[in-house]
Amino acid sequence: MSDSQVQAIEELDEFYKAVDRVLVASTVKIIDVARYDVIPNFDISETPTRRELGRLFNRRNSHFKSIASLNIQYDKLSGQNDEIPVTPVYPLDDEFHTFHTVTIRGRGVTLVVLVRDSDNYVLAVKVYLTEEESRVAPWFLFEGVKLPSRFKNVVPTNYSFGHDYKGEIKFGKNVLPKLMDFMVQLRLDPGQTATDKNNLLLGALFVLLGEAQQFRRVRNWTMRTLRCIEPKPVPKCLSLLFQSWSDISKTIFHFVLGLESMRLIAPQTKSLDLEENYFMMKALEEWENSRRVHNDMKQCGLKYRNSEGEISLGCLLGGELLLLRHDPILCTKILMRRQDFAGDVNLCKIVVSYKMPQLPEPEQQVPPQEEPQHQVPPQEEPQQEVPPQEEPQQQVPQLPEPQ
Numbered sequence: 001m002s003d004s005q006v007q008a009i010e011e012l013d014e015f016y017k018a019v020d021r022v023l024v025a026s027t028v029k030i031i032d033v034a035r036y037d038v039i040p041n042f043d044i045s046e047t048p049t050r051r052e053l054g055r056l057f058n059r060r061n062s063h064f065k066s067i068a069s070l071n072i073q074y075d076k077l078s079g080q081n082d083e084i085p086v087t088p089v090y091p092l093d094d095e096f097h098t099f100h101t102v103t104i105r106g107r108g109v110t111l112v113v114l115v116r117d118s119d120n121y122v123l124a125v126k127v128y129l130t131e132e133e134s135r136v137a138p139w140f141l142f143e144g145v146k147l148p149s150r151f152k153n154v155v156p157t158n159y160s161f162g163h164d165y166k167g168e169i170k171f172g173k174n175v176l177p178k179l180m181d182f183m184v185q186l187r188l189d190p191g192q193t194a195t196d197k198n199n200l201l202l203g204a205l206f207v208l209l210g211e212a213q214q215f216r217r218v219r220n221w222t223m224r225t226l227r228c229i230e231p232k233p234v235p236k237c238l239s240l241l242f243q244s245w246s247d248i249s250k251t252i253f254h255f256v257l258g259l260e261s262m263r264l265i266a267p268q269t270k271s272l273d274l275e276e277n278y279f280m281m282k283a284l285e286e287w288e289n290s291r292r293v294h295n296d297m298k299q300c301g302l303k304y305r306n307s308e309g310e311i312s313l314g315c316l317l318g319g320e321l322l323l324l325r326h327d328p329i330l331c332t333k334i335l336m337r338r339q340d341f342a343g344d345v346n347l348c349k350i351v352v353s354y355k356m357p358q359l360p361e362p363e364q365q366v367p368p369q370e371e372p373q374h375q376v377p378p379q380e381e382p383q384q385e386v387p388p389q390e391e392p393q394q395q396v397p398q399l400p401e402p403q
Contacts, residue, residue, distance in 0.1 A: 037150070039099050046106030046176040053223050056102070060213055061085070061322065063100055067117060069326050070335060072256055074317040084317045086249075086324045086331060090118040095148045099123075102209055109180050114139065114147075115209060119325065122161055122206050123147065124154070127187040140190050157186065158194045159202060169203040171222055172231030179205055207234065207242075214323045215241050246325050252316055253330035254283035260337035 040063055044056050065071060068085035075081060091097060097116055104111040112126040123145045128137040138153040142161040147154055179201045186192065208226075212219045218238050225232045241248075 039101055041101045041103055041112075043103045043105065046104055046109075046180050047173070048176075048226070050223050050227065053226065057213060057219060057322075060100070060102075064117070064323055067098065069331055072252070072317060072324065082317075084321060084324055087120065087326045088118050089326055089328070094146055095150075097148060104176065104180065106177065106180055109184060110134065111180060111183050113205065113209060120210055120213060120323065121145075122209055124151075125183065125186075127183045137187075138190075140186055155190045157190050158192065159186075159199065160194070161202075161206065169200055169207060169234045170231035171204060171207075171225040171234070172228050173226070175201070175204045175226065175231065211238075211242050211245070214245055214321065216320060216322055217241070219322065246327075248316075248321065249324040250327050250330060251283070251286055252321060252324060253327055253334065254286040255316070257330060257334050257337065258283040260334055264337060264340060 042056055042059050042063075044052060048056070064085040064087065065083070067088050069089050070086050071083040072086065073081060073083045088098065097118060099117060100115055102113045102115065104113070108129060110128055113122055114124040114126070115121065116123055122142070124139040124141045124147065126134075126137050126139050128134045136153070138155045139147065139151055141147060141154050141156050142159055143157065144160055144162070182198050182201050207218065208222055212222045215238075218241065221235070221238060
């Protein structure tokens with residue numbers, strides 16, 4: 001990077017703090033409150049075919065694209081363009097979470113799985129045998145999670161939505177039917193003691209709707225093994241990915257931020273050579289740091305270089321990752337770069353917390369209107385009105401103060 005480019009960044013760094021809040025406010029994608037009551041649903045059978053699974057993954061991918069905080073574009077190895085969605089912003093208040101459901105049907109049993117959009121986590125399930133029962137069937141909530149107050153009929157269970165036991169999970173033709181049998185038992189006894197056998201069945205559900213939606217390798221593996229007669233355990237190279245989704249997403253965001261920065265600082269530079277691209281060098285440093293933290297990352301087989309050894313965002317996006325987890329700092333920086341802000345950005349977490357306004361606030365502002373009625377009786381006010389009429393003029397400039 002030339003000295004002139006460094007000087008330009010330093011000059012922009014002098015005033016970026018003053019415009020941070022304006023840019024953040026203009027780039028944050030707020031979900032309409034009316035959307036909270038709308039829960040999209042996607043159907044699947046308890047013995048899905050490969051084509052049925054592929055349709056489920058594609059429909060859910062379209063759903064995430066429609067609500068994404070941003071979509072990352074990349075060039076496929078075939079030369080075509082595509083984009084990968086980033087999960088919505090994780091709200092500070094649980095009341096503002098949005099959800100979608102996946103319904104599994106088979107042998108007269110219907111299982112509805114509730115998935116949180118902001119992190120693609122399975123939080124609760126609903127089980128019923130008839131359509132009439134579906135109207136009053138409760139949500140069986142997994143331990144350690146909380147649903148918004150708009151979910152009225154919620155029953156807690158002793159089963160966790162954790163991922164500690166995923167290394168022992170097996171996939172096969174009978175996994176989902178066994179899961180449905182377990183759900184019928186849970187419907188009759190939601191307070192039952194958690195067992196390892198049932199935990200592994202839930203783990204298979206979490207992988208199918210969670211990691212298989214996020215990683216292409218996990219998706220391909222589940223689509224192959226879910227039709228196998230003999231159950232197969234999840235390979236170690238795939239189980240390592242389950243705990244690395246956030247870290248790998250951040251690595252990709254660093255790559256994207258480097259590309260967006262070079263587009264503004266040096267638009268004529270298209271090479272990703274480390275000696276010419278300072279921002280991509282920083283992105284690679286983050287990648288190496290991530291690999292050092294996860295010593296077994298190499299066993300995952302993740303790639304960020306093509307066959308010629310050049311850095312390729314398309315190797316990670318599409319080739320490896322199909323859904324990215326939102327990062328408030330890096331995603332905000334990317335959005336600001338896309339609005340042609342070329343300075344260094346040091347955002348505090350308070351600025352990018354995206355706290356939604358509370359709906360009850362306007363109602364709380366009504367009672368103070370009674371106070372001026374109690375201030376009318378004093379007789380000192382007409383004495384102040386007689387001399388000059390400048391007093392009301394002094395109250396006018398005080399209005400901008402709350403702003």
